[in-house]
Structures are given as C-alpha cells and as structure tokens.
Amino acid sequence: MSVACNFCGRVVEGDEPPLTWTAAVERGRMRHYCEACSREHLRSMEAKLDSEWW
Ligand SMILES: [Zn+2]
Incomplete structure (x- = not known):
C-alpha cells in the first residue's frame, strides 16, 4: 500500500504516512x-486564509 498527500x-510507500506527515x-x-x-x-489554518479547505 501507499499513502498519498x-x-x-506526493506518494510514499507503506500502510501509514511518515511521522512528519499530518x-x-x-x-x-x-x-x-x-x-x-x-x-x-497549518499556516493557512492559523491565518484562516483558506477557509474553503475546511
Ligand atoms: Zn503534499
């Protein structure tokens, strides 16, 4: 399996994403x-600039 951003x-191999991923x-x-x-x-969330994402 792989995990995609x-x-x-971006794709990484494995069942779970690296620890650095969110x-x-x-x-x-x-x-x-x-x-x-x-x-x-995170920056966008903090700035609340991209509310369409959430
Ligand atoms: Zn990415």
Missing part, C-alpha cells in the same frame, strides 16, 4: 498531508 499528490479526518475520510503541505496547511 491529499494536497500535492493526518486529519474530514467528513469521515482520512486525509494525509506531507511535511511541506502540513506546514502550508
């Missing part, structure tokens, strides 16, 4: 974000 599409449950579905996207995501 829900944001940029996992979130949205509408009952698991979403994973890679290290880089997690940072972008």
Whole structure:
C-alpha cells in the first residue's frame, strides 16, 4: 500500500504516512498531508486564509 498527500499528490510507500506527515479526518475520510503541505496547511489554518479547505 501507499499513502498519498491529499494536497500535492506526493506518494510514499507503506500502510501509514511518515511521522512528519499530518493526518486529519474530514467528513469521515482520512486525509494525509506531507511535511511541506502540513506546514502550508497549518499556516493557512492559523491565518484562516483558506477557509474553503475546511
Ligand atoms: Zn503534499
């Protein structure tokens, strides 16, 4: 199995994403974000600039 970043599409091998990745449950579905996207995501969340994502 592999895990794909829900944001940029980056894929890693394995059943679970690396610890540096962020996992979130949205509408009952698991979403994973890679290290880089997690940072972008967190910044956006903190700034509340991209409410369409949430
Ligand atoms: Zn990504």
